[in-house]
Amino acid sequence: MNLKELQEQFLNSVLCDSFDEGIKKSMIPGGKLDKVSCLQAYKNDYTARLSSALGDNFESIWTILGDEDFFKLTHHYIKEHPSSHYDLGEFGNELPNFLINHELPYLSELAILEIEFRRLFNSSPSLSVDQEKLAALGDPSEVRFNITSLSYLSSSKFPLYRIWELRGQNSEEKFKKIEWKPENFFMYNSTGTVQVLFLSNNQKDLLKALISGQTLGAALEKLEGIEEVEVQELFTNLVINNLIVDLK
Template sequence: MRLREWQLAFETFLLDEAATANLRLEGSLIGGPTLDIGTGLAIYHNAYKARLLEVLRNDFEVIWQWMGDEEFDLLATSYLRQYPSAHYSLRWLGKGFEGFIREYLVPEQSAPLAEMAALEWAFTLAFDAPAGEPLTIENMATLAPEEWPELQFKPIPSLQWLECRFNSLALWRSVKEDTDFPASAALDTPNACLIWRHELICNYRSLDSAEAAALNGLLNEGWSFAELCANLAVTYGEDAPLQAVTWLKQWVQDGLLERLQR
C-alpha cells in the first residue's frame, strides 16, 4: 500500500463511527508483544474523537458549563457527525457550531445557545485576527483642521459586532469570573456587543442604541466625520459635534478604528 493510500485508509478508519479498519489497513500494521493491532487502532480512534470534543469544549466553554458534560458531548458529537473536521487546523473546527445549533434544536432551545456560540466564536475570531494599525490619540492630534470633515474610518481586523437578544454576556462573565451561573433570560431591548483585541488582550463592551447607530454609520455606511455630526444633530442639536468627538475619542482609545484612505 502506498503512503497516500495508507493515509486515506487511516483517515477513513478514524472517521468511521463503528471504528472498523479494513483488511488492507490492518495488514499494513505490526502489533507488539503488549499491544495488538486492534487495540492500538481503537486507542487512536478514541483519542481522535476525544481530541475533537476537547477542542469544542475549549472553544465553547460557557456552553459546556451551561449544558454539562453529557449533554454537551451529545450535542458536539452530533455536530461532528454532520460537520466532520475538514481543515488541517483544529482552529476552525467550531466554525459552524452556531448554525448547527439553530438547525439541530427547537427555536426555544436554540436561540440562547446559538447566541452564546456566536459570542464565544467571536472571541476566537478576535484573538486570531491580524493586528491592523489602530488609530491613536497621538495620530488624531496630528490631523490638520481641514482634514476632519472628510475623515473616514474602517474597523480594525479583529472587531466583531454582535446583536445580543439574551443576557449572554452575563452568562459568559459568570464562567470567566467563576461566579454563580445566572439563568438565561431575554433582554427587554437587544443591545450591540463589540469584541476586539487590543494590545494582545480581547476586550468587549455593550453599546446603547444611540452609540451603536453612530458607530454603525461610521463603519458600515461610510459616514465621514462631518456626516456623523450631521446625523447626530437630529438628536443632539448644536451639541452634536461635542457628542461626536466624545464617542470618537472613546473608540480611538479602545483601539477600534483605522483611518480609511481613499
Template sequence: MSSSPLERLQRRFVRSVTFAADADLIAAVTGGGRLSAAEAIGVYRDAYPARLTEALGETYEACWRVLGDEEFFAAARDFIARAPSRSYNMSDYGEGFPEFLESRPHAEDAPFIGDLARLEWAFLRLFHTRAHEGLEPAALAAAAGSESILRLGAACVLLSLKHSVYGIWKRDRADDTPLEPTEWDGAQRLVLYKRGTNQIFARELSVPEHAALTALAQGRPLGAALDTAGLDEDGARELFAFAADARLIVAVVGG
C-alpha cells in the first residue's frame, strides 16, 4: 500500500530534524514570521538534540551527578549522534546508554558507571510498569509445592551487577563528597519491585537468593530452583517469606 502525501511529508520532516534537511520538505513548507522555511526547520533541528539530552539527564540523573556537566553532556551528544530516537515517547530513549558510558575514557575513573546506568534504566522501566496483583502469603503457601512453577509478576526486576551501585544511586543529591573505591567495590544483586502501589522497593540479594529467583523467573519448578541455587532450609524459608510478603508471585502452576 502506497503512503499518503501527509505520511511522506511526515517522514521527510523526521529526516530533516534527525539527520539532514530535506530539500523537498523545505520547498513544501512555509516559514513562520521572519523565518525562512530552512530556518524554521532549523529551529526543530536545534531543539531535537537538546530534548534528547534532557531525556537522558532525567533517566540517568545519578550518572550525571557522578560525571559532572561537561562529561555527561559530551557523552549525551556523542550518543545522540549515534543513536537517534526510534520512539515518539522520550522516556523510551537511552536503552543503550549504559554500554555506551562503559566504553568511554571516564570509565577508568568511574568503572561502575555502566552498572549505575543499568540500575537507573531498570528503575525507569519499572516506574512505567503497572503494579501487579501478587498472591496473598496464605494463598501462596497453600498452593506452592516442590514441583510448582511460580510466576513472577511483571513489576519485578532482577539485576546482577559487577559493582555495588545501589548506595551511590540513593545518595543525597546535595552530597558532593568524592566517592571512594570502597563504595562501589564488589558485585551486587538486587530485586526491584512494586507492591500494590506505584512505589518501588529494592532488596539486596545474596548469590543463592538471586540464583533462585532467576531460576523461578525462567520457569524452573520451586524445588529445582532452590536446589540449583544451593539455598539451605533456613535460606529457602527466608526467601519464600520475602517473596510472599513482597507479593512477587502472581500465579502458581502445578505442584
C-alpha cells in the first residue's frame, strides 16, 4: 500500500463515522491501545482541537450557549465543515450561515461580529488623511470621505455589542440586565487596538452612505431628520480617531 492510499484511509477514518479496514491492517498501535481505540484517540483529538478553535474564535457564542449546547453545536459544525485552512484562527467562517435558523435569533449576527473583530484585531492600522488637508477643506458637501476599511458598521435589532462584551465571563446576572433594544455601532482599528463608537440611527445611515461612496451633500439630502449636532458629533469622532483615510 502506498503513501497516498494510507493517508486517504487514515483521513477517512477520522472524518467519517466508521474506521477504514485498510488502515486498521496497516497500524501497529502504541501503548496499551488497540487499533480501534488508537484511531478513536485521533478522531477525538480532531474534534477537540477544532471545537477548541471554535471556542477561541467565537467565545461570545460559547458564553451564551454554555458548554453542553456549544459543544453539541461545534460537533455538528465540524462534521459539515471540515477545516480547509492551515490557520485554525480562520476556522468557523461559515458559522454565521450555520446559525441562521438558530432559536436564538441574534447568534448569527454575533458570529459575524466575532469574525469582524478578529479581522480588525489582526490588521495593521492604515494611515489617515493629512490633518492639513482636512483643515483646508472648503465646502464639504461635494466631498467623498473615504472611511477606513479597518472598520465594521453594525446595525441590529439586538444589543449585539452589549452581549459580545460579556464573552468569557460568568455573566448570567449581567446578561439579565441588558436592555434589549436595537443598537448601532462602528467598530474600528486606527491605533492598533479595536475600539467602538455607538451611533444614533441617523448617524448610522449617514456613515453607511459615506462608506458607500456618496458625497456628504448627497448623503445628507436623504436624511431629512438628521440634526446638525449629530453630524458634528459623527465627524468629530471620525477626525479625532483618524478614521478618514482620504478625500475625493
